[in-house]
Amino acid sequence: MLRSQTKLFALGKRQLCRSMSKSCDLTLVEVDDKTGIATLTMNKPPVNSCNLEMMRALKDSMKQIEGNKSRGIILTSSNNKVFSSGLDLNELRNPEQERLVAFWKELQEMWLTLYLSNLPTAAAINGHALAVGCVMASACEYRVMLPGFTIGIHATKFGYVVPPFIVNSYLSVLPRPVVERALLQGKIFSTDEAQQINLIDEVANSKEEALSKCASFIGSFAEANPVARALTKRQLRAEFARTLLDEPEAELKESLEYITSPLFQDSLDAYLAKLKSKNKK
Numbered sequence: 270m271l272r273s274q275t276k277l278f279a280l281g282k283r284q285l286c287r288s289m290s291k292s293c294d295l296t297l298v299e300v301d302d303k304t305g306i307a308t309l310t311m312n313k314p315p316v317n318s319c320n321l322e323m324m325r326a327l328k329d330s331m332k333q334i335e336g337n338k339s340r341g342i343i344l345t346s347s348n349n350k351v352f353s354s355g356l357d358l359n360e361l362r363n364p365e366q367e368r369l370v371a372f373w374k375e376l377q378e379m380w381l382t383l384y385l386s387n388l389p390t391a392a393a394i395n396g397h398a399l400a401v402g403c404v405m406a407s408a409c410e411y412r413v414m415l416p417g418f419t420i421g422i423h424a425t426k427f428g429y430v431v432p433p434f435i436v437n438s439y440l441s442v443l444p445r446p447v448v449e450r451a452l453l454q455g456k457i458f459s460t461d462e463a464q465q466i467n468l469i470d471e472v473a474n475s476k477e478e479a480l481s482k483c484a485s486f487i488g489s490f491a492e493a494n495p496v497a498r499a500l501t502k503r504q505l506r507a508e509f510a511r512t513l514l515d516e517p518e519a520e521l522k523e524s525l526e527y528i529t530s531p532l533f534q535d536s537l538d539a540y541l542a543k544l545k546s547k548n549k550k
């Protein structure tokens with residue numbers, strides 16, 4: 270570990286996750302030695318769907334970056350077509366109770382860790398960002414997206430009632446009437462549409478440019494005291510995180526009841542069949 274770090278230092282980069290536990294394969298963390306900014310890359314083929322292990326890896330990586338005194342986090346994907354396809358739908362289909370509880374708790378914790386991170390956060394959206402993929406991008410403070418992709422929370426299209434903390438993730442980025450219409454329609458936005466409504470902040474023509482724009486955003490806090498910045502951010506965001514901070518068990522119970530209901534399971538079956546049949550044509 271030490272030797273590979275030293276070598277990467279010589280190249281101007283520190284790579285934190287090289288020889289650690291298996292979960293590190295799902296995420297890659299690289300810290301730029303000059304800027305101190307960490308790039309957290311989602312790396313779960315084929316489409317960065319978030320199963321239990323992926324969300325745990327994301328949460329652990331974010332905590333590791335915070336503990337390492339980095340200056341900011343850029344979230345991106347190793348797949349140049351898909352940023353993230355959201356929750357792994359297989360985790361929701363006919364779930365085993367114990368795993369579903371662990372899965373949902375991990376979603377809550379992963380979201381809280383990202384949404385309330387002490388560090389400046391930015392998403393370099395280098396592919397489609399659907400459902401929880403969009404939620405993760407929205408939980409960041411800044412979003413730069415490549416053209417020709419899509420982003421949005423289309424949960425109502427497959428029978429999912431969107432929980433309050435996910436609504437709040439959107440509400441911290443978009444005005445309420447826009448959130449209401451987008452969630453009720455299950456609207457998926459193109460990059461251009463997302464820029465028009467300010468769901469994303471900038472468009473970049475390559476992943477490198479997106480990473481560079483995210484780094485500039487993070488650099489814009491150079492003059493801010495990190496502790497004052499972090500506490501002010503927490504104060505501003507605490508209201509939207511309230512349900513999960515104060516009553517995670519209540520949110521968990523409600524979500525589990527809904528996920529295991531025949532209404533949702535039937536919708537999910539039909540949605541998954543449609544998704545699979547696309548690849549058989």
Ligand SMILES: CCCC/C=C\CC(=O)SCCNC(=O)CCNC(=O)[C@H](O)C(C)(C)COP(=O)(O)OP(=O)(O)OC[C@H]1O[C@@H](n2cnc3c(N)ncnc32)[C@H](O)[C@@H]1OP(=O)(O)O
Pocket residue numbers: 315316318319350351353354355356357358359397399400401402422423424429430431432435544545548
């Ligand atoms: C907290 C609850 C409220 C918030 C709302 C919802 C929670 C969620 O996040 S649910 C997840 C919803 N996500 C989706 O509906 C995305 C569906 N996927 C796609 O639209 C496409 O796969 C995508 C545009 C992302 C990429 O397209 P392609 O590059 O053409 O890939 P494929 O479609 O061929 O996919 C490859 C392979 O992966 C399977 N897949 C895709 N997404 C998921 C997923 N979310 N969970 C599980 N599996 C997924 C897809 O079926 C293909 O499988 P095979 O056919 O077996 O190869």
